Amino acid sequence: MSNKKTSFNAIGSVSIPRLILRFSIPSMVSMAVESLYNFVDRFFVAQEVGYLGITGITLSFPISLFVMAMSILIGVGGNTLFSIKLGEKKNTQASLILNHSFLILILMSLVLFVLGQIFLEPLLKAFGASEATLPYAKTYTRILLLGLLFQMINPGMNNFIRSMGHPKTAMFRMLIGAGLNVIFDWIFIVKFKWGVAGAAWATILAQFIAFLFIMWFFFKKDTPIRIEKRLMKLRFSFVRRILIFGLPMSMMQMCNSLMNMILNKSLAHYGNESIYGGDLAISAFGVINSIAMIVLMPLLGFIQGIQPILGYNYGAKHYSRVKSTLKYAFSLVVSALLVAWIVIQSAAPYLVLPFTKDNPMLHELASESIRVFMLGLPAIGIGMICGNFFQATGKPLRSIVLNMSRQVLILIPLLLIIPRYYGLRGVFMAAPISDVSAALLGLFLLSKELKKIPSESF
Secondary structure, X not given: OOHHHHOHHHHHOOOHHHHHHHHHHHXXXXXXXXXXHHHHHHHHHHHHOOHHHHHHHHHOHHHHHHHHHHHHHHXXXXXXXXXXXXXXXXXXHHHHHHHHHHHHHHHHHHHHHHHHHHHHHHHHHHOOOOOOOHHHHHHHHHHHHOOHHHHHHHHHXXXXXXXXXXXXXXXXXXXXXXXHHHHHHHHHHHHOOOHHHHHHHHHHHHHHHHHHHHHHHHHOXXXXXXXXXXXXXXXXHHHHHHHHHHHHXXXXXXXHHHHHHHHHHHHHHHHHOOOOOHHHHHHHHHHHHHHHHHHHHHHHHHHHHHHHHHHHHHHOOOHHHHHHHXXXXXXXXXXXXXXXXXXXXXXXXXXXXXXXXXXXXXXXHHHHHXXXXXXXXXXXXXXXXXXHHHHHOOOHHHHHHHHHHHHHHHHHHHHHHOHHHHHHHHHHHHHHHHHHHHHHHXXXXXXHHHOOOOOOOO
C-alpha cells in the first residue's frame, strides 16, 4: 500500500465504502477491546468472588464513565478540530491542536486523581453502595485511580493516530492492552487470589503497557505530526475550541455516568422492595452492562471511525461524500444492531450464564432484564450517528441536545416515574423508551440539516 493511500489526504479521495472499512473496522476493534476490560474483570470476579464483587465493580462504573467522558472531551474534541484543519490543509494549526490536547489530558488526569482520592467513599455511597459492597467498590476504584493518566491518554490520543491515516496502528495498540488485561486478570485473580484488587491491578498494568506503545508513535521521526515540547504552551483560543468540539460526545458519556448513578440508586431501592434485594439487582445490571458494552463499544468505535471522514470532507466542502458516508453508516449500523437484537432476545439466558451459573436468582433476574433493557438497541445506533454528524461538522450545540435527550432529558425522568408503577422491572423498561424517542428526534434534526447543503448525491 502506497504512502498516498495510507495518508490522511486519502480521506478526501478514496471511495467511501473502502474508507469506512479502513477507518471503522480498526476503530471498532479498538473499542471492542476497550469493552473487554470491564467484561473480563467481571467474568473473573464472578468466578472467584461472587455477585458482591460484581456489584462492587458495577458501583464504580459511573466514575469510570466520567473519566472516559473527560478523555473523550479532549481526545474527540481535539481530533474533530484536527481533522477539519487537515481537510483545510492547515497542518501547522493541526499540530498545535494535537499538542494542546496531549497536555490538557495530562493536566486533567492529575486533577481527577486528586478529586477521586478525596471524594471516593461519599461518591460510592451516593451511587448505592451498601455496607456489604462498599469495601469491594472502594478497593477496586482506589487502585484504578492510580492509572488515571493511562485511562485518559490511551483512548484520547488514539483518535489522532487514526486521523493521521493509521487506524490499524491505533487498533494494534489497544489490542495490546486488552490482551495483557486478560492474562493479568487470570494471574492476579485466579492464581494469586487478589479478588477485585487483582482485577484493578490487571487493568492499570495493561493500560500502562499500551500507553508506552501509543507514546512511541507520537515521538517517532516518521510520524507526520508529532508531540513536541515547544508546542505545548496552552493558548485559550485553542483550549476553548477543543472543549467546544469535544463537549457533545463527552456530554453523552457524562450523562451516561449520571444515568448510571441514578440507575444504581433505583436498582438498590426497588431491588430491596423485590424478592431479589438491592445488591443482587445492581449485580444483575453489572452483568447486563458487561454484555451491552460488548455490543455498544464497537458501535462507538464505528462512530469515531467515520468522524474524521465526515469532518475532513465537510471541511473540504466535499458534501456529496459527507452524505454518502451517512448513507452507508445508517445501513451498516442498523443491520448489525438488528442482528445483535435478535441474538439478545433469543439467547439471553445463555449470554448471562458465565456470570451467574452459581446463583439461580441472579441468572433469572439478569436473563429477564437484559431483554427489556436492550429492546431499543437499533435505535441507539441511529441516535448516535445523528449526534456524531453534528459534532463532526462543527455544530456542537445540536449534538449536545441529542446526546442529552437520551441520557438526561428523557431517560432520567423515566427512571424516576416508571418504576413507581412497575417496580424493579420498570427500572429496565425506561431505557428502550428513551432510546427510541432520542432516535426519532435525531432523525428529525438531521433531515432538516441535510436540506441545507448541496445534494449532489445521497
